Structure formats: C-alpha cells, structure tokens
Amino acid sequence: MQLYNTLARSKQEFVPIVPGKVGIYCCGPTVYNFAHIGNLRTYIFEDILRRTLRFSGLEVRHVMNITDVGHLESDADEGEDKMEKGARREGLSVWDLARKYEAAWLADMTALNIERPEVICRATEHVAEMIALTERLVERGFAYAAPGAVYFDTSRFGSYAELARLDLSGMQAGAGGRVGVVGEKRHPNDFVLWFLDRPKHLMQWDSPWGRGYPGWHVECSAMSMKYLGETFDIHCGGIDHIPVHHTNEIAQSEAATGKPFVRYWLHGEFLIIGKQDADDDDAYTKMSKSSDNFITVSVVKERGFDPLSYRFLCLMAHYRSELKFTWENLESAQQGLRRVYAQRSGPDPLENDSAYEDARGEVARALYDDLNTPNAVGLLSRYGSDRLWQEFDAVLGLGIAQRRLEREEPLPEEITQLIAARNEARKAKEWAKSDALRDEIISKGYEVGDGPQGTTVKPRIL
RNA sequence: GGAGCCGUACCCAAGUGGUUAAGGGAGAGGUCUGCAAAACCUCUAUUCAGCGGUUCGAUCCCGCUCGGCUCCUCCA
Secondary structure: OEEEEOOOOEEEEOOOOOOOEEEEEEOOOEOOOOOOHHHHHHHHHHHHHHHHHHHOOOEEEEEEEEEOOOOOOOOOOOOOOHHHHHHHHHOOOHHHHHHHHHHHHHHHHHHOOOOOOOEEEEHHHOHHHHHHHHHHHHHOOOEEEOOOEEEEOHHHOOOOOOOOOOOHHHHHHOOOHHHHOOOOOOOOOOEEEEEEOOOOOOOOEOOOOOOEEEOOHHHHHHHHHHHHOOOEEEEEEEHHHHHHHHHHHHHHHHHHHOOOOEEEEEEEOOEEEEOOOOOOOOOEEEOOOOOOOOOOHHHHHHOOOOHHHHHHHHHOOOOOOOEEEOHHHHHHHHHHHHHHHOOOOOOOOOOOHHHHHHHHHHHHHHHHEOOOHHHHHHHHHHHOOHHHHHHHHHHHOOOHHHHHHHHHOOOOHHHHHHHHHHHHHHHOOOHHHHHHHHHHHHHOOEEEEEEOOEEEEEEOOO
16 A cells, blocks of 8 residues: 655555554644544545555554643743633633543544544543653653653754755744744744743643643644554644654654654645635635634534535535535535445446455555545446446445445335325326425425336435 | 745546546436426546656656645644
C-alpha cells in the first residue's frame, strides 16, 4: 500500500514495524464545543485509513486522544482558555463541559459510521505520563524551568521543524505573534511543557516544578508512546497541525527517547465553505468554530440529510484535496447514495468469477493508492455490481447491507391496507382516489411503483 | 514579509506525457406506467484558467500572468 508521507512529501510503500500489525495515533477533539463537519471530515479520513489497512489484512491498533485540558489561546498565554470560556458560556464546570462534548462527539462518530478506535484516552487521565515525559526532557537538557512554565528548548533539538520544512529564520523576520513574544523563553519557538503559576486556572495538578497544568503538545506524545511504543507506524491529523503541533510532538518525543517517533505522517485537508459575504462566488474558506459557518451533524440532520450522505460526500473527494462544501453538493451526494442503496434489478454484471476478481483488484488498488476513495467509488459505480459494493463497504462504511435489509422489511398493516384500497380504486379506474391514496402512502415514507408485475411498495431510504 | 497548495463540463470530483479525459449529481431523450415515482438504457468537455517554453507529441513537465485557498497565532 502506498501512503503519502508528509515527512517525505511523497507517496511511500507502507511497511509496518511489526509484520501483520499497525499502530495508528490520531489527534482527537478538544471537547469544549460541538465538532463541526470540517473536523469530522478528518475523522472520516482516518476511519477510511484504518478500514483500508484492516482490509489489506493488518491488525489495527488505533489510538485517539480526547483533549479535555484547556488550551490557552496561545503559548504566549494572555489569551483565554477555551475550556474555561466554554464552561462559563454554558454554566457548567470544566469537567462537566468536557464530558458533555465528549459524549456529543462520540454520537457524531457513530452517526457517521466511524469505527471506535481501540483506545480513546483522555488527557486528564494521563497527567502523570506527561509529567514523566517532561521530567525526562529536563533531565536530558531539552527543557528548562522558568517562573511561568517549563519550556522545551528548541535550539537543543537539531532537526526541529523538519516535518514542516519551516524556515525559522524567515519566521523571525516576520510579524507573526509566535515569534514576537519571547518573554522568559530562551528562543522564540520554544513551547510550553508545563504551565506554572496560573492560580486562576481551574484544572491544576502537582508537579516537581509546582502546581500547574500541562502544555498542549505534550499530551499527544505521552499518550501515543504509552499505547503504541516509542516508535510507531502512523500518526494522523489535520493539515493545520503540521507546523506547530506535530512539529513539537516530534521534537519532544524524539528528544526524550532518542528514537524516531513516527514513521508515516498523514494529514487530511480542509473542508472549505463559501464565504458569507459573497461578492465573489469562488471565494471559499475553511470552516471554523469561531465564525458563523459552523455546521454540525445536528444541522445536517435538521436540514433533512442523513449523516451518511455527508460521509459519502467526503469519500467522493480525496483526503488530501480541499473539498468544497455546499448544501447542493450534499444533496447530490445524498441522491447518489440513495441509488447505491436502492436494490438493483437484473443479474449482477460481474457474474463471472474472474471478472469479479479483476474488478475487485482494481478497486483495491485504488484504495491502496493513498486511499483514493473517489477513484474507488467511481469504479464501483461503473461496475454496478451489488456484490462488489457490499464487499468494499467494509472500507467505505456506508452501511449498505443494513439499508438493503431495511428495504426488505415487511410492510406494516396500515400500509398494506392502503395498498389494497388503492388497488381497488385502480381496478375501478378511479384515478383521483388512487392517486390520493398513493400520496398518502408516499407521505408515510414509502416508494410506490406500478409495473407489469403489479404494484410494489418499499420503504424509502434517505 | 516568509512557506506551500489549488484552478478539469452547469455543480462536485478522479485521472494520464500519446489509443474513447473516470464517476456522482443536475439536465435532455427513451423503455416501463392510467398518469407518475423508482429502476434501466442513451446523450451531455475536440477539451483540462490564460499565455509562452521543453517535446515528435502536454491537460499532465518548466516559466510567467490571472483567480482561489491554507499555514507562519488556538485550529481538523
């Protein structure tokens, strides 16, 4: 299988460290608000990754974190903590807030048919591991304590920013806030491992340096290495994590262990959405929690869409491409999915076993080519084989078999009576009456069709 | 200021240095139907933002221009 590795900026053949097994770590949600569908796009991509790896015969161990310790607005501090801001907004404790949105996030994952990772770990339950990692860094001379925090010393880590290929000197010249505030830090890019002296912060723990709380990046290093080992196969996340979060994860992990941290880094692109102030129809922007283009799974449902239609929309674009979201596009995805679910009449076009194997190989190759789901879906559509769709649904996760079953369920008594009444009216050529009855059946969620073999009524799916 | 990405039909979106530029949606026509719906069949880019260059040949490689996006700051 070929996967695009951000470290190499190219596709590479995936070779697991332990034959037959693969360890994956994915950056999970910060639970201070609902996830929007842009966030969820990344989890869908990661789900496709894990399912494809498993389809290829590997045993998958997938770890995802829940960030339930607040992040400050920036390492430079001053800003307001998101968790605390959310808690105040909703009149909940920070702990209750985190649990509330963790549950909401899990529900979204379920609605989108995203498989549960083997390990879901909360940052607040791994503070000891984070402290241990920080101690290790201090011992090895990669971290230093100042009055306000323990910092990672980026100057001591030679390959810092290799992943992002950042031009640190260029950044110094820039006007960005990140390099503007040095304060007690020794170098502009140094980042916090452990915050100290923040009496107002609601979540605090004791540490060798005093009471405080962990910096953001350290949780992913501590938890991924705990569950997957000091060197593991794949680390995923959104493309925005490359320059800071993942760069810092690599630095602190490798500095602590002296070993390579991760072999393959995979990053998902953004979902983009038309700008609100649309003087230009071609202007798109990423979805974000702070602006008004915030669309959640609930909003998708309220608009009459099945969450799986959104999943299907995501599959129709490659994970490393920006995907333009509009309600019209979601509608077209839902219509397409409806036809995938609909029972096809006639024989399977791939009756012949060798033809089936050829087609199967072609679809599998598309998926093994850096998870090319749009290509795979295109091939499945072209072949039009139920059997093939159902086999690859193990990867696509559209729940095809279940929907098919729902369509075959026996009709309720109420509906069969309406059908009988309509058939009588039709026999008597009372068209107005029969059409009214048909409308009634349709309004109850069924499709009605009259063919040479008589009338067929099935539940409408989607 | 620095780094990088993208621009394929009405919409979304794969793809390739050279035989017919996937697929989905929408649209058009047809089969079926009392009429519909669904399903099925057929059709819909001589062309891949524009202009140059490399090449026997470029949508795919290079350069420039235009347009859009992201990162450098919490962010999927």
